[in-house]
Amino acid sequence: MHSGKRFGAIEFIMWTRRSLYVLLVLATIPTVLYYLGVTFISFPWQPIAIMGTAVAFIVGFKNNASYSRLWEARQIYGAIINDSRSFGYILRDTLNFRNADKVNKMFKRHYAWLTALRFQLRESRNWENMSTAQFKEYAQKYKIPERLSTIDDELKKYLSDDELHYILSKKNRATQLIALQSKDLAEAYAQGDINDFQWTQINQQLVKFTDNQGKAERIKNFPYPRNFSSITTYLLLIFIVFVPFGLIKEFDKMGDGTLFETYTLWFNIPFSLLVTWCFHTLDSVGEASVNPFEGSPNDIPITQISRTIEIDMRDMLDEKDLPSAIAPINDIVM
DSSP states (O other): OSSSSOHHHHHHHTHHHHHHHHHHHHHHHHHHHHTTTTTGGGHHHHHHHHHHHHHHHHHHHHHHHHHHHHHHHHHHHHHHHHHHHHHHHHHHHHHHHHHHHHHHHHHHHHHHHHHHHHHHHOOOOOTTTTTTTHHHHHGGSSOOOOHOOOOOOOOOSSSSSHHHHHHSSSSSSSHHHHHHHHHHHHHHHHHHHSOHHHHHHHHHHHHHHHEEEEEEHHHHHSSSSEEEEEEHHHHHHHHHHHHHHHHHHHHHHHHTTTTTTTTTTGGGGHHHHHHHHHHHHHHHHHHHSSSSSSSSSSSSOOOHHHHHHHHHHHHHTTTTSSOOOOOOOOBBBO
């Protein structure tokens, strides 16, 4: 997540510079050919303008869908924050006077669940963008914690050796950690440490965690539909290629009867570049937000949120040696 006031203009230009090079070539070639006398390559601008309207609609649709996925992901982690705090003080006040060790164990297991979930959500998918040169280069400005350590090392902080070995043998580790929480609650209920109402109340919190995990996994494992994504790419490409051919004659006529006759033709290059860059960058912005857990600078800061939850819950147990909050690096926080 970008935590600054805005992305700087230089950042945007550097982020899209590879596209700018290509767009510049696409604008220059027809202009030079027209100048050399190949005038038949100019097209009427009206059909291209109609195509541009269609492209604007479909790019806008994609950006709206991308923002919806991003905002839903943020709502999911907002719910995890609130539910974790509720789970913490309900569990503490229900079991702490009878079995403080179990409370401490279940708190740590919850930190492990947060850790396992964020590692699972940061796994790469073949439709995500972090493998492209554009995103790889920008990723050098910040650090993705899940790429700097292993889940084994992170879970060691919270689980016993037996539980760690058991969890690492499972495919969906976050799910199995919730299952262990439920098992411990069932044992506490069977031993009479909690009554029917308390068991139900705490179990409802585990159900909420399972629901939120499933919602996050749905966004992670279901990409923006490929049919919409593909048609956007194809229409945008066609529009970008044809824009210089549609504007070239208009710029050439602009100088008729003036001192700038034949020179205004060259305005086609910067103006075509500007128009196509605007459309391409709008599409790139949508693409940068469509996968909110991939590790991009527009991601939901699930590592920071997980650390905040851990600090809050440890504070509930009056622990003194609290972990430090995760700070932004170059205005990017994961």
